[in-house]
Amino acid sequence: MPMKKTEKLTCKNRDLKTAAAVLKNGGLVVFPTETVYGIGANALDARAVKAIFRAKGRPQDNPLIVHVDGMKMLSGIAFDVPETARKLFRAFSPGPLTVVLKKKPLVPDCVTAGLDTVAVRIPSHPAARSLIRACGFPLAAPSANRSGKPSPTTYPMALHEMDGRADAVIDGGNCGHGLESTVVSIVDDEVTILRPGSVTREMIEKVLKRKNVLMAPHRGVKGKTRSPGTKYAHYRPKAEVVLVDPERAERIASYLKKRKGMNAAVLYAGNMKNLPDGLKKVRFRSAAEYAKKLYSTFHELDRFGTGVIIAVKVPPEGIGAALMNRLLKASGGKSL
Numbered sequence: 426m427p428m429k430k431t432e433k434l435t436c437k438n439r440d441l442k443t444a445a446a447v448l449k450n451g452g453l454v455v456f457p458t459e460t461v462y463g464i465g466a467n468a469l470d471a472r473a474v475k476a477i478f479r480a481k482g483r484p485q486d487n488p489l490i491v492h493v494d495g496m497k498m499l500s501g502i503a504f505d506v507p508e509t510a511r512k513l514f515r516a517f518s519p520g521p522l523t524v525v526l527k528k529k530p531l532v533p534d535c536v537t538a539g540l541d542t543v544a545v546r547i548p549s550h551p552a553a554r555s556l557i558r559a560c561g562f563p564l565a566a567p568s569a570n571r572s573g574k575p576s577p578t579t580y581p582m583a584l585h586e587m588d589g590r591a592d593a594v595i596d597g598g599n600c601g602h603g604l605e606s607t608v609v610s611i612v613d614d615e616v617t618i619l620r621p622g623s624v625t626r627e628m629i630e631k632v633l634k635r636k637n638v639l640m641a642p643h644r645g646v647k648g649k650t651r652s653p654g655t656k657y658a659h660y661r662p663k664a665e666v667v668l669v670d671p672e673r674a675e676r677i678a679s680y681l682k683k684r685k686g687m688n689a690a691v692l693y694a695g696n697m698k699n700l701p702d703g704l705k706k707v708r709f710r711s712a713a714e715y716a717k718k719l720y721s722t723f724h725e726l727d728r729f730g731t732g733v734i735i736a737v738k739v740p741p742e743g744i745g746a747a748l749m750n751r752l753l754k755a756s757g758g759k760s761l
């Protein structure tokens with residue numbers, strides 16, 4: 426891919442206008458959201474959207490999320506928004522929630538990878554909102570990482586991934602949530618979480634006053650997935666990632682002995698006893714902080730040439746479900 430000259434922009438109004446002009450001309454702009462940085466293009470311009478796939482090296486059969494500034498723009502791209510979806514948008518939008526809806530024909534097929542549905546989200550980050558408003562059209566935007574890598578959650582990470590690949594990158598500082606949005610599908614009023622995120626299953630069940638919200642398995646039955654993106658390797662730093670149960674921390678010492686000389690780090694939330702010496706210890710106060718800083722920690726550890734990252738598991742409840750989902754993928758399921 427030929428290198429582009431990437432403009433570095435701030436969140437100031439004047440810069441957001443420049444970014445909107447780039448997008449109107451069919452360009453690519455990396456922008457901050459409250460979850461992770463996205464690489465955006467005009468969602469209604471097939472040519473611009475195809476450039477996203479090239480910049481990321483993303484497989485064509487993995488559809489994109491379309492970002493809108495509110496329900497009015499949303500109804501321009503999706504048919505008959507069911508009442509259940511409306512309830513979720515009322516409760517959690519603007520914010521880290523994506524809902525899969527029936528698409529209108531004006532949404533190009535390359536956005537949805539040929540599906541008849543479109544994933545829609547109303548971000549809450551002020552710069553993302555102002556940018557969409559300045560454009561006046563929806564933005565198709567996957568996470569701004571090269572395919573397979575962890576999503577950028579800081580400006581330096583976003584630049585590291587997309588400098589030379591996007592036309593502009595907006596500096597919005599650090600992302601508040603640090604993991605990608607919760608993706609929800611609603612079919613015949615059955616609600617399934619295709620990708621867990623900061624809007625947790627517990628929060629969704631409370632709002633809908635029901636206890637039967639499903640969590641999609643990582644791989645669908647017979648290799649078919651409802652969310653096409655979930656079948657690819659994801660969120661992987663250069664370092665090898667392995668998981669360990671907090672109750673089995675004593676296994677870390679023998680693992681390190683086997684891999685002598687390996688530059689290792691351990692990530693954990695709360696307090697851990699039995700952690701051996703001779704490895705870098707990264708402690709988070711809570712599962713929420715672990716989730717928020719996971720990708721930036723991966724990035725930092727890669728910079729230090731870490732060979733193996735041992736990630737201590739958390740209970741898969743609340744935000745823990747999203748964190749464990751990403752850790753399972755980053756590790757490819759490997760555990761001690």
Ligand code: TXA
Binds near residue numbers: 463544
């Ligand atoms: O927080 C986020 O959602 C970030 C920011 C930038 O908004 N975006 C993001 O996009 O994570 P991406 O492309 O990295 O992940 C989109 C996920 C993929 O797993 C994809 O397969 C799924 O959403 N998806 C998109 N359209 C879909 C559809 N029509 N049906 C089912 N799944 C869909």
Ligand code: MG
Binds near residue numbers: 567568576605
């Ligand atoms: Mg992604």
